[in-house]
Amino acid sequence: MLEVRGLIKQFGGVSAVNNLDLSVHEGDLAGLIGPNGAGKTTFFNLVTGFLRPTKGKMTFEGWDITGNKPHSVAKRGIIRTFQATSLFPDFTVLQNIIAACYLKPKVGFWEEALHIPSSKKKKEHILNRALEITQFLGLDEVKDISAQSLPHGLKRILGIAIALAAEPKLLLLDEPLSGMNAEEVAEVVALIKKMWQRGTTILLIEHNMRAAMSLCQRIVVLNFGRKIAEGTPEEISRNKDVIQAYLGASGHVT
Amino acid sequence: MNRWAKPLRVSGYSTGVIMLFLIPLFIKGPYTLHILILIGINIILASSLRLIHTSGQFSLGHGGMMLIGAYTSTLLAMKLGLSSWAALVLAGFAAAGLAFLVGFPFMRLKGIYFAMITLFLAAIIILNAEQWRGLTNGSSGITNIPRPDPIVIPGLLNMNFASKPDFYYFILVLTLATLVILYAIEHSRIGLTWLSIRQNDSLAESIGVNTTALKILGFSIGCFFAGIAGAFYSQYMSVINPSTFGFGLAIYVVAYMMVGGVRRFSGPILGAFLLTLLPELAAGLERYQPFVFVGILMLIIFFLPSGLIDLPKYLKRLFTRRSIHA
Numbered sequence: 001m002l003e004v005r006g007l008i009k010q011f012g013g014v015s016a017v018n019n020l021d022l023s024v025h026e027g028d029l030a031g032l033i034g035p036n037g038a039g040k041t042t043f044f045n046l047v048t049g050f051l052r053p054t055k056g057k058m059t060f061e062g063w064d065i066t067g068n069k070p071h072s073v074a075k076r077g078i079i080r081t082f083q084a085t086s087l088f089p090d091f092t093v094l095q096n097i098i099a100a101c102y103l104k105p106k107v108g109f110w111e112e113a114l115h116i117p118s119s120k121k122k123k124e125h126i127l128n129r130a131l132e133i134t135q136f137l138g139l140d141e142v143k144d145i146s147a148q149s150l151p152h153g154l155k156r157i158l159g160i161a162i163a164l165a166a167e168p169k170l171l172l173l174d175e176p177l178s179g180m181n182a183e184e185v186a187e188v189v190a191l192i193k194k195m196w197q198r199g200t201t202i203l204l205i206e207h208n209m210r211a212a213m214s215l216c217q218r219i220v221v222l223n224f225g226r227k228i229a230e231g232t233p234e235e236i237s238r239n240k241d242v243i244q245a246y247l248g249a250s251g252h253v254t
Numbered sequence: 255m256n257r258w259a260k261p262l263r264v265s266g267y268s269t270g271v272i273m274l275f276l277i278p279l280f281i282k283g284p285y286t287l288h289i290l291i292l293i294g295i296n297i298i299l300a301s302s303l304r305l306i307h308t309s310g311q312f313s314l315g316h317g318g319m320m321l322i323g324a325y326t327s328t329l330l331a332m333k334l335g336l337s338s339w340a341a342l343v344l345a346g347f348a349a350a351g352l353a354f355l356v357g358f359p360f361m362r363l364k365g366i367y368f369a370m371i372t373l374f375l376a377a378i379i380i381l382n383a384e385q386w387r388g389l390t391n392g393s394s395g396i397t398n399i400p401r402p403d404p405i406v407i408p409g410l411l412n413m414n415f416a417s418k419p420d421f422y423y424f425i426l427v428l429t430l431a432t433l434v435i436l437y438a439i440e441h442s443r444i445g446l447t448w449l450s451i452r453q454n455d456s457l458a459e460s461i462g463v464n465t466t467a468l469k470i471l472g473f474s475i476g477c478f479f480a481g482i483a484g485a486f487y488s489q490y491m492s493v494i495n496p497s498t499f500g501f502g503l504a505i506y507v508v509a510y511m512m513v514g515g516v517r518r519f520s521g522p523i524l525g526a527f528l529l530t531l532l533p534e535l536a537a538g539l540e541r542y543q544p545f546v547f548v549g550i551l552m553l554i555i556f557f558l559p560s561g562l563i564d565l566p567k568y569l570k571r572l573f574t575r576r577s578i579h580a
Contacts, residue, residue, distance in 0.1 A: 048460060050456070050460075069464070070456075070459040071463055071464045072464075074459070074462035079460065079461060079462075080460055082457070086454060086456070087457065089453055091450075098446075099446055099447070099450045102446055103462045103463060162457065163460075166462055
């Protein structure tokens with residue numbers, strides 16, 4: 001589905017991503033882990049077009065998406081969430097999701113400006129889809145609350161809801177569990193599993209090792225912009241290089 | 255209650271519009287009509303500036319765009335002998351076209367930087383109008399601009415634009431048409447997308463919105479109406495001069511928009527109405543007009559950041575808070 005070959009991104013003399021090869025297959029629930037500064041978020045930014053790669057090639061479902069603008073990558077079906085909470089603060093929860101739903105079905109401008117019946121039908125369709133998403137992610141109780149007044153955990157879930165409303169084929173989640181308490185973590189882990197079971201391919205960055213290990217079938221480990229390991233959670237937890245990257249060169253646990 | 259809300263609103267609006275059409279029957283004084291005509295022009299300017307603002311971009315170039323409209327219309331009518339109506343529409347497209355062209359580089363900038371570059375653009379436009387004497391007659395301006403071509407429907411309508419009421423009807427129809435179009439755009443999918451861009455443009459981009467293209471579209475549509483307003487102004491005044499469209503005008507338009515309130519569609523309408531009328535009420539104090547203006551603007555910014563349109567809400571809150579303390 002997503003094929004990345006020889007991807008390089010240099011900031012000045014520093015290589016944030018260094019000659020990276022990575023594939024995501026349809027139906028994957030894959031994790032991208034690594035110490036701080038390993039280049040994980042930079043990789044997301046490169047794939048989604050928020051940064052231009054220095055070198056390398058990326059294709060999605062056969063389309064070359066190297067150096068494309070973020071909106072055209074999104075239209076191909078790659079939707080990302082952000083590490084920092086990112087939503088439309090002045091809208092209500094439901095409006096946030098509707099705004100994202102609106103981008104997909106083509107409601108003709110004139111149809112709508114002139115209030116032609118078929119646009120009403122499409123509007124209803126969008127509203128129903130948005131309501132469905134709020135229900136699916138457990139946001140229906142807060143759907144009429146302004147987004148900026150939500151508690152942190154729900155803000156993060158709304159971020160995922162917005163991404164989901166844009167109908168992703170491949171969903172890139174950037175630390176979906178950051179800043180959450182144990183209860184919220186369990187809830188979001190369950191949600192991610194549910195989205196995956198409904199057929200969305202997911203690649204996620206996560207620092208919560210236990211959650212990442214329990215969620216993902218396949219894990220890629222980055223360190224200093226290079227891929228140092230790839231495999232099932234068990235393989236990764238036994239991998240020498242990974243242990244070294246996380247615990248330091250000596251490998252002693254104190 | 256809901257069942258009657260819509261019919262009530264519709265009948266309210268139609269009564270208002272009918273009353274606006276009847277005004278010239280009761281007000282004969284050309285001076286009052288002149289003020290009303292200026293209010294119309296200012297409503298078009300302020301409301302179209304707000305349209306640009308819905309996508310999060312703040313333009314200080316509306317005066318320059320109005321100049322483009324005024325000169326395009328005038329030159330097309332005087333040098334090429336075009337019908338004034340065609341010239342009016344083309345004036346809008348000239349301003350929109352310029353906005354579209356500069357939109358690509360300009361939309362890389364946000365906030366205050368976008369405001370600055372639009373201000374520079376307006377300055378360049380005015381300098382060009384002053385220096386390109388062969389075309390524009392320089393800073394002495396163009397005089398004897400022809401009136402709009404007469405509209406004659408035998409037995410029904412005979413407008414030759416020799417009198418103020420004819421111009422009043424012209425600007426009334428123009429303003430209402432502008433407002434209807436702006437309202438429809440704002441309540442369409444494009445309007446919703448602009449609002450989402452204003453709140454968080456990288457999130458909008460990440461879910462597939464071509465934010466650059468949409469911002470350019472908003473800027474072009476807003477400038478289209480500034481161009482139309484300029485064309486009307488030139489036909490109405492029959493004299494134009496580059497200095498009319500300078501920095502001062504851009505600031506005034508911003509003031510109409512901010513004082514009325516940017517968040518609501520009716521905000522700029524109220525702002526343009528009050529701030530055009532107010533200095534006229536204090537005639538004779540003309541020299542102090544800028545001070546009054548700045549004073550009002552600062553009071554609004556400090557005490558009513560969402561604009562005069564929210565004054566009732568603000569007062570209500572103020573009084574309920576008082577009663578709690580008492």
